[in-house]
Amino acid sequence: MKDLFTIAPLTDVMRAALAPAFNVHHVRDMDDPVAWLARHGAGIEYALTDGHYGLCPEYLADLPDLKLVSSNGVGYDAIDTSAMVERGVLVTHTPNVLNAEVATTALMLLIACYRNFPAEVVQARSGAWAAQGNLPLARSVDDRTIAILGLGRIGMAIAEKLAPFNPNIIYSARSKKDVSFKYYDDLTAMARDADALIAITPGGAETHHLINAEVMRALGPEGVLINVGRGSVVDETALIAALEAGDLGAAGLDVFENEPHVPRALCEMPNVVVTPHIGSATVETRAAMGKLAVDNLLNHLKDGSVISPVPEVESLL
Ligand code: NDP
Numbered sequence: 001m002k003d004l005f006t007i008a009p010l011t012d013v014m015r016a017a018l019a020p021a022f023n024v025h026h027v028r029d030m031d032d033p034v035a036w037l038a039r040h041g042a043g044i045e046y047a048l049t050d051g052h053y054g055l056c057p058e059y060l061a062d063l064p065d066l067k068l069v070s071s072n073g074v075g076y077d078a079i080d081t082s083a084m085v086e087r088g089v090l091v092t093h094t095p096n097v098l099n100a101e102v103a104t105t106a107l108m109l110l111i112a113c114y115r116n117f118p119a120e121v122v123q124a125r126s127g128a129w130a131a132q133g134n135l136p137l138a139r140s141v142d143d144r145t146i147a148i149l150g151l152g153r154i155g156m157a158i159a160e161k162l163a164p165f166n167p168n169i170i171y172s173a174r175s176k177k178d179v180s181f182k183y184y185d186d187l188t189a190m191a192r193d194a195d196a197l198i199a200i201t202p203g204g205a206e207t208h209h210l211i212n213a214e215v216m217r218a219l220g221p222e223g224v225l226i227n228v229g230r231g232s233v234v235d236e237t238a239l240i241a242a243l244e245a246g247d248l249g250a251a252g253l254d255v256f257e258n259e260p261h262v263p264r265a266l267c268e269m270p271n272v273v274v275t276p277h278i279g280s281a282t283v284e285t286r287a288a289m290g291k292l293a294v295d296n297l298l299n300h301l302k303d304g305s306v307i308s309p310v311p312e313v314e315s316l317l
Pocket residue numbers: 074075076095096098102149150151152153154155172173174175176200201202203206207228229230254255277278279280
């Protein structure tokens with residue numbers, strides 16, 4: 001049996017699927033993973049991680065024989081893919097199986113912002129409804145111009161899921177797509193034309209702070225910003241300032257710059273909805289992701305093939 005170095009949490013189903021093929025060594029069972037790897041890392045060819053934990057250089061240094069890193073999640077900005085390609089290490093992720101769920105999360109945040117959902121729940125639960133009556137009217141999510149930054153797998157799923165709300169969809173990405181939606185290569189111009197902007201790009205240097213103060217000002221005092229991509233895509237300091245100044249109307253955020261820490265200022269604003277990076281966090285979708293992450297490992301073990309490599313490692317296939 002081969003050894004598998006595991007950083008990401010494993011479900012019982014994943015453990016059972018891996019058990020016949022791998023000796024699983026989980027960092028959680030190690031007092032000092034770096035010291036453990038120094039003793040046992042040579043010879044280990046397989047690692048399992050996720051988009052949150054990635055694979056840190058301290059671990060990598062003592063995994064000289066690594067062949068495949070399977071990441072349980074679609075975003076892999078926590079893994080240095082250039083270093084992997086240099087070392088000839090394959091990286092796989094779990095695209096597509098989570099598209100619908102993350103799209104639901106984006107819509108949930110969008111609707112929550114427009115309909116003032118968190119405050120309405122408090123109003124009913126706290127007795128304030130009986131004592132003070134209704135809150136001011138919310139705004140409708142119907143018939144809006146909705147900008148999507150990142151019209152990839154999940155971005156398209158968001159566009160499809162929005163359809164019953166009769167949106168005018170506009171978008172920006174690195175490249176123009178074969179779709180009927182209007183394309184913008186200028187993010188500020190897109191924000192100016194949009195009622196709401198949904199960010200669903202990967203993280204990393206290329207997208208760092210793409211949504212800055214200027215873009216937020218262009219969205220405007222009635223504008224709604226939703227981020228389900230990565231925290232690093234939005235300049236969080238500028239976001240807090242824009243919300244405090246009334247330059248931006250509302251924000252729905254599933255991802256943050258310094259997770260799992262959510263700035264207090266954001267938690268305390270009534271026009272901000274925050275969730276703890278739960279884009280794909282349902283039993284059904286996490287099961288599908290876990291299965292794909294495991295199947296990539298089992299396939300490679302069987303015949304050297306992988307199901308869902310990240311684009312950066314194509315040259316190694
Ligand atoms: P895709 O690769 O299918 O799509 C990414 C999109 O982002 C593409 O349209 C791409 O443009 C665009 N993009 C990439 N870089 C830039 C850039 N510099 N400027 C403008 N647009 C850019 O990925 P997925 O849709 O599968 O996933 C997107 C991201 O969503 C993940 O990487 C992850 O970070 C995040 N995510 C968050 C989750 C959560 O729990 N909140 C759950 C799952 C994913 P082009 O098409 O032109 O290449």
